[in-house]
Amino acid sequence: xxRKTLSTCTLLIAAAAVxxxxxxxxxxxxxxxxxxxxxxxxxxxxxxxxxxxxxTPPALPDLDASDLERIAQTRIFFGHRSVGSDIVELGVPxxxxxxxxxxxxxxxxxxxxxxxxxxxWLAQTDDPRVKIDDFExxxxxxxxxxxxxxxxxxxxxxxxxxxxxLQAVFDHYRAVLDGLETDFPAMMFLHATxxxxxxxxxxxxxxxxxxxxxxxxxxxxxxxxxxxxxLSTCPDGTxxxxxxxxxxxxxxxxxxxxxxxxxxxxxGSEVAATxxxxxxxxxxxxxxxx
Numbered sequence: 001x002x003r004k005t006l007s008t009c010t011l012l013i014a015a016a017a018v019x020x021x022x023x024x025x026x027x028x029x030x031x032x033x034x035x036x037x038x039x040x041x042x043x044x045x046x047x048x049x050x051x052x053x054x055x056t057p058p059a060l061p062d063l064d065a066s067d068l069e070r071i072a073q074t075r076i077f078f079g080h081r082s083v084g085s086d087i088v089e090l091g092v093p094x095x096x097x098x099x100x101x102x103x104x105x106x107x108x109x110x111x112x113x114x115x116x117x118x119x120x121w122l123a124q125t126d127d128p129r130v131k132i133d134d135f136e137x138x139x140x141x142x143x144x145x146x147x148x149x150x151x152x153x154x155x156x157x158x159x160x161x162x163x164x165x166l167q168a169v170f171d172h173y174r175a176v177l178d179g180l181e182t183d184f185p186a187m188m189f190l191h192a193t194x195x196x197x198x199x200x201x202x203x204x205x206x207x208x209x210x211x212x213x214x215x216x217x218x219x220x221x222x223x224x225x226x227x228x229x230x231l232s233t234c235p236d237g238t239x240x241x242x243x244x245x246x247x248x249x250x251x252x253x254x255x256x257x258x259x260x261x262x263x264x265x266x267x268g269s270e271v272a273a274t275x276x277x278x279x280x281x282x283x284x285x286x287x288x289x290x
Contacts, residue, residue, distance in 0.1 A: 060278040065099045067281035072096075072104040074284050075111040077118040077144045079135045079153035083195055086264035088119050091273025094266070109138075110147040118148065128159035129172045136176050145184050150283070152190035154227065157262055160194050160210045162202040170213045188283060191218040193228040195272075196253050198261040205248035222282065230275045231257050231268060 078084060088106060096103035104117045111118040123134035135153040138144045144151060155173075160166070181189055193211040196204045211228050218224040232240050232251035240252040253261070257268025264272060 060275075060282055063095075063099070063274070063277055063281055065101050067285065068096055068099055068101045068277065070284050071277060071280045072102065073114050074280070075114060075116065075118075075147060075149045076104075076280070077111060077120070077138070077148040077151040079120045079122045079131075079138060079151075081121055081124060081131075081156045081158075082263060083156055084154055085119075085121070086269045087272045087276060088117075089269075090264070090266055091269035091271075092277070094270045095273050095277055110142065110144045112147075118144065122153060124158070128155055128164070128169050131155060131159060132169075132173050132176050136180065139180055139184065139187075145187060148187060150188045150190060150280070151180075152192060152225065154192035154225075155194050155210075157194060157197050157203065157207060160203070160207045162200070162206050164206055164210075166206060166210045166213065170210060174217065188223070190223045190225055190279065190283070192225040195227050195231050196251050198252050198255065198258055201242065201244045201250060202248070204242075204250035204252060205244050208248075208250040225276055225279050227272055227275070230271060231264075 078088065080088075093103050104115055105112070106117050106119045109118055109120055120138060122131045122138075124131060132153070132155075135151075139151060155169075160169070177189055177191070180187075191214060193214050194207045196207050207228065211226075215224065215226065219226075228251065231253050234240055234254040235256055240254050241249065242252060243249055254268070257265055257271060259265040259268075
């Protein structure tokens with residue numbers, strides 16, 4: 001049974017650290033460029049030093065082969081759309097290969113047992129609450145609760161737009177996850193920030209505000225996968241941070257991590273997967289120690 005108390009850890013790391021060998025038992029990912037030309041935002045961004053964000057927890061531990069072996073035996077359910085698929089299909093296998101460890105088997109829907117991860121595309125409409133409700137349905141009604149030790153979902157950049165009622169979406173997400181945590185205390189639920197794009201500054205500013213709500217609520221719990229932070233921290237350690245013309249802070253997806261301005265390149269997929277696996281190493285190690 002997974003223990004609900006987690007060690008304090010961070011999800012905001014410099015991608016430079018990932019590329020410089022933060023994985024101690026294997027060679028670093030190495031430098032690379034995006035697989036397609038970078039796509040500029042639809043309006044010229046105004047560079048700033050950093051965006052306005054919420055709390056940043058302390059750093060996660062480095063990975064080693066034993067962490068990956070333990071994660072591979074943990075039953076994990078991940079609900080997402082296309083960026084999540086980049087992480088699962090491109091990033092995770094590449095990280096396991098660098099360590100010489102066999103990756104977990106990935107099945108559609110619920111995990112199929114120890115050594116299996118459940119990978120599910122969630123329902124998509126103009127209302128992001130539908131995606132949240134679909135995740136809840138998978139937990140409550142489609143056997144995920146009895147088949148998983150850890151479950152989490154991520155909203156995508158198509159869900160959080162300049163016109164989105166951010167507070168309403170966040171309040172719905174929090175109410176659903178609070179209910180799941182109450183009703184399924186044996187499971188561990190993680191939380192993920194929304195990855196930005198290289199397209200629309202005002203949509204990215206909305207994503208940044210939504211992610212601030214996520215960080216304020218979940219960063220200190222040790223259960224937050226801060227995907228936006230790691231994907232906006234470029235290989236040289238700088239944060240791709242900007243402001244809109246009306247002064248709203250936001251970050252962009254680093255060009256090296258993108259193949260089309262929104263989806264992830266191979267390098268971006270590996271950087272995102274490394275951070276996810278660090279979080280999973282921390283929470284599964286905590287549970288094993290307990």
